[in-house]
Amino acid sequence: MSLIGRTAPLAPAGVSAASCAHCGGRLAPGQARFCCTGCEGAHGLVAGLGLDAFYRRQETEAGTLRPETAAPATDLAPFASAEPDGVQRLDLVVSGLTCGACVWLVEQALAAEPDVLSARAALATRRLSVTWRGEAARANDLAGLLARLGFRTAPWSPACLRATEDAEGRALTRALGIAFFGSMNVMLVSVAVWVGGDMGEATRHGLHWLAALIGLPVVLVAGMPFYRSAWAALRAGRPSMDMAVSLGVLATAAMSLSETWTNGPYTYFDGATALIALLLAGRVLDRAARRRARQSVAELLALQEGVVTRLLPDGRSEAVPAEAIAAGERVLVAAGERLRLDGVSDDATLLDAAATTGESLPRAFAAADTLPAGAVNMGAAFTMTISAAAKDGSLAAMARLLERAEQAKGRFVALADRASRIYVPVAHAVAAATFLLWWGVLDAPWQVALVNAVCVLLITCPCALALAVPAVQVVAVGALFRRGVLVTSATALERLAGADHAVLDKTGTLTEGRPVLLPEGQDDTVLARAAGLARASRHPLAQALARACPEAPLVQGVREVAGQGLEAGAARLGSLAFLGLPASSDGMTLAFREGDAAPVLFRFADRMREDAPEAVAALAALGLKAELLSGDGKGAVAALAWQAGIADWRAGADPLDKQARIAALMAQGRHPLMVGDGINDAAALAAAHVSASPAGATDLAQTAADLMLQREGLAMLPAAVRIARRAQAIARQNIGFSVVYNVLAVPLAVAGLVTPLIAALVMASSSIIVVMNALRAGKD
Amino acid sequence: MDILVYLIPVSLLLGLVGLAGFLWALRSRQYEDLDGAAARILFDDQPRKESPK
Numbered sequence: 001m002s003l004i005g006r007t008a009p010l011a012p013a014g015v016s017a018a019s020c021a022h023c024g025g026r027l028a029p030g031q032a033r034f035c036c037t038g039c040e041g042a043h044g045l046v047a048g049l050g051l052d053a054f055y056r057r058q059e060t061e062a063g064t065l066r067p068e069t070a071a072p073a074t075d076l077a078p079f080a081s082a083e084p085d086g087v088q089r090l091d092l093v094v095s096g097l098t099c100g101a102c103v104w105l106v107e108q109a110l111a112a113e114p115d116v117l118s119a120r121a122a123l124a125t126r127r128l129s130v131t132w133r134g135e136a137a138r139a140n141d142l143a144g145l146l147a148r149l150g151f152r153t154a155p156w157s158p159a160c161l162r163a164t165e166d167a168e169g170r171a172l173t174r175a176l177g178i179a180f181f182g183s184m185n186v187m188l189v190s191v192a193v194w195v196g197g198d199m200g201e202a203t204r205h206g207l208h209w210l211a212a213l214i215g216l217p218v219v220l221v222a223g224m225p226f227y228r229s230a231w232a233a234l235r236a237g238r239p240s241m242d243m244a245v246s247l248g249v250l251a252t253a254a255m256s257l258s259e260t261w262t263n264g265p266y267t268y269f270d271g272a273t274a275l276i277a278l279l280l281a282g283r284v285l286d287r288a289a290r291r292r293a294r295q296s297v298a299e300l301l302a303l304q305e306g307v308v309t310r311l312l313p314d315g316r317s318e319a320v321p322a323e324a325i326a327a328g329e330r331v332l333v334a335a336g337e338r339l340r341l342d343g344v345s346d347d348a349t350l351l352d353a354a355a356t357t358g359e360s361l362p363r364a365f366a367a368a369d370t371l372p373a374g375a376v377n378m379g380a381a382f383t384m385t386i387s388a389a390a391k392d393g394s395l396a397a398m399a400r401l402l403e404r405a406e407q408a409k410g411r412f413v414a415l416a417d418r419a420s421r422i423y424v425p426v427a428h429a430v431a432a433a434t435f436l437l438w439w440g441v442l443d444a445p446w447q448v449a450l451v452n453a454v455c456v457l458l459i460t461c462p463c464a465l466a467l468a469v470p471a472v473q474v475v476a477v478g479a480l481f482r483r484g485v486l487v488t489s490a491t492a493l494e495r496l497a498g499a500d501h502a503v504l505d506k507t508g509t510l511t512e513g514r515p516v517l518l519p520e521g522q523d524d525t526v527l528a529r530a531a532g533l534a535r536a537s538r539h540p541l542a543q544a545l546a547r548a549c550p551e552a553p554l555v556q557g558v559r560e561v562a563g564q565g566l567e568a569g570a571a572r573l574g575s576l577a578f579l580g581l582p583a584s585s586d587g588m589t590l591a592f593r594e595g596d597a598a599p600v601l602f603r604f605a606d607r608m609r610e611d612a613p614e615a616v617a618a619l620a621a622l623g624l625k626a627e628l629l630s631g632d633g634k635g636a637v638a639a640l641a642w643q644a645g646i647a648d649w650r651a652g653a654d655p656l657d658k659q660a661r662i663a664a665l666m667a668q669g670r671h672p673l674m675v676g677d678g679i680n681d682a683a684a685l686a687a688a689h690v691s692a693s694p695a696g697a698t699d700l701a702q703t704a705a706d707l708m709l710q711r712e713g714l715a716m717l718p719a720a721v722r723i724a725r726r727a728q729a730i731a732r733q734n735i736g737f738s739v740v741y742n743v744l745a746v747p748l749a750v751a752g753l754v755t756p757l758i759a760a761l762v763m764a765s766s767s768i769i770v771v772m773n774a775l776r777a778g779k780d
Numbered sequence: 781m782d783i784l785v786y787l788i789p790v791s792l793l794l795g796l797v798g799l800a801g802f803l804w805a806l807r808s809r810q811y812e813d814l815d816g817a818a819a820r821i822l823f824d825d826q827p828r829k830e831s832p833k
Contacts, residue, residue, distance in 0.1 A: 057819075057822065100819015100820060101819065103820060104819070104820060121816070122812065122813040122816050123813055123815045124814065124815060125813065170811075177803065181795055181798065184795070185792060206784075210788065
């Protein structure tokens with residue numbers, strides 16, 4: 001597992017002069033120990049529980065454990081399951097659980113609660129199981145405790161379980177254990193036969209039978225994963241590496257059995273079992289890397305999953321999953337909440353539809369307007385009447401579009417498959433020719449001819465070839481994982497290496513995708529005062545203001561006037577109308593006034609990511625000319641394209657336009673890399689040669705993309721392309737190397753000079769060289 | 781060479797014991813959270829409620 005590794009800490013653990021004592025994030029000038037009040041509170045909480053040991057062993061990435069200003073309040077009580085004796089049990093997926101110390105902290109902090117019976121967290125799956133005696137509603141307190149420590153939680157969903165439950169992976173590990181046991185023990189016997197030239201006939205016959213006794217069951221049981229896959233490939237009519245492996249292993253076992261029967265000089269059970277063990281080792285590693293990526297994806301999706309608030313006819317409300325809502329029901333949408341269903345609004349409202357249309361400014365909707373699912377409520381809480389259930393809604397339609405786009409893309413043929421399509425028939429033809437040569441031309445007995453033919457199969461058995469690509473993949477995927485790039489598809493790296501054009505979305509990809517305070521020379525003390533007030537609200541603009549000044553202490557006694565603003569004593573923060581000023585055109589302005597002082601305006605805008613021009617230039621240097629494709633208006637797109645240094649841009653593109661543009665590029669023979677985050681990008685992401693979605697993308701985009709960038713910004717994208725290209729080059733080298741090895745060894749086998757000792761040497765040395773070469777793939 | 785009659789079964793038996801141990805560990809899910817188990821052993825310097833699994 002160490003190859004795949006955990007995320008490397010970017011900041012030294014523990015307290016240093018320039019980093020926050022809790023989360024390790026960078027301190028702004030003037031801050032003594034903590035980067036924000038949330039971290040200060042968390043540190044106090046940890047110290048109060050007597051768990052300071054955490055900071056000595058903390059290995060989290062800087063900033064991951066910064067508590068959110070306002071934790072999203074998903075009601076967890078319905079997810080707790082009651083067990084006998086009034087015991088409640090809750091399974092959560094915990095984000096930020098990235099080191100052993102975090103696991104310990106979470107378990108200890110929960111165990112310190114008097115009513116908690118047990119708490120157990122698993123680092124690999126990020127799953128936390130907690131049981132307590134008492135009310136189900138305590139679930140929210142426990143999740144709140146974790147939120148104060150900086151861990152975000154979400155209910156453990158079936159998708160998480162699917163990603164974690166890896167029956168096939170366990171079967172592979174089991175087969176690997178059996179194969180290693182078998183190969184070691186057979187080797188013990190075989191070495192005795194190789195060196196014991198003066199051994200008596202009867203003893204040798206006995207040792208042969210012993211080798212067969214161990215080797216045959218091992219070949220049959222541990223080789224099952226290969227036989228099954230080979231059978232599937234055979235029925236589909238495609239030659240695969242597994243077919244060559246299966247044929248080689250089974251023929252070797254059968255030939256060795258006949259040699260055992262006739263007490264020949266050697267048996268080849270050691271070769272067959274060692275081959276299986278080596279190939280299984282490659283496959284287990286490959287799977288472990290993929291599984292980690294799948295789990296991270298499931299974790300991100302679980303954090304986005306949420307509940308909607310259904311209004312019952314009698315005026316009460318209840319939290320239910322979005323799937324449970326039928327058309328015609330009414331739901332309440334809180335400020336800052338994302339709409340999960342299509343509907344018609346009951347009140348006038350302000351929505352940020354960036355995820356569905358790419359518009360960068362929030363749009364006002366009147367009562368009885370149709371609202372798109374996926375938009376975020378930027379105004380006050382409102383009620384809406386649902387017009388379509390989740391499975392008939394626009395999100396589901398988009399998912400179907402995505403599915404079609406993926407089918408149209410067709411099957412990408414991986415390098416290893418292309419190699420095996422040529423290699424496998426050639427190897428089998430050479431083996432057949434060897435048999436004919438010995439039996440037909442040299443008039444040898446058919447047993448001798450068969451032994452030599454099988455030796456050819458064993459030597460050509462693509463041990464190095466089968467390891468050549470997976471070993472490189474494991475190293476490269478692990479290296480990308482440590483840099484915060486998740487690779488979710490098996491052929492994504494290969495496709496990324498071949499990309500020669502980049503299509504970028506604007507909102508949320510080149511830009512931050514959320515409002516950011518425009519610095520306009522506001523006074524620092526006023527800003528801190530306003531941010532302290534804003535901290536009390538979940539409104540997106542208030543949160544943006546709080547983010548702009550994270551060290552501001554929370555102001556006590558804040559009263560929220562829904563849809564208008566906040567009030568604390570003489571201080572008021574809110575919309576322009578709330579302060580009696582003329583309204584702004586775009587709804588992206590907050591005003592603040594303390595007593596009779598002049599009002600201060602805070603304007604917000606969706607800002608370009610700082611590293612965007614650099615990333616665009618780096619991609620261009622790698623031969624990926626960038627192009628901007630956005631659903632937003634012309635002016636905004638042109639301005640951003642100029643800022644980011646992109647010459648080619650298109651505005652006003654709806655999801656179908658985006659997909660059509662990708663298809664047009666593919667028809668020209670280009671290999672576009674699509675980067676996007678919105679629901680409107682999903683179909684284009686699925687259609688593109690290779691696709692990536694940035695941190696904080698919508699769940700639909702994340703499912704469609706081949707790569708997910710976990711850290712803010714696009715800086716990792718050029719690095720990912722470089723690593724993918726390097727990995728591809730090394731994979732090619734490896735394949736070339738194993739072909740050369742075969743070209744040298746096959747004449748020996750054809751000539752009948754291959755003893756089991758030579759076979760073992762060839763197999764082991766070529767595999768080791770291929771694996772060593774693969775280790776170079778992790779460097780950037 | 782009569783000694784082989786004892787030594788080979790003994791060595792095989794020891795190997796099988798190892799294999800059985802591996803399969804048992806796999807079945808009882810000890811391979812599910814390798815990193816977590818490795819880290820957890822470093823702590824636990826104070827009594828804590830044990831989890832009923």
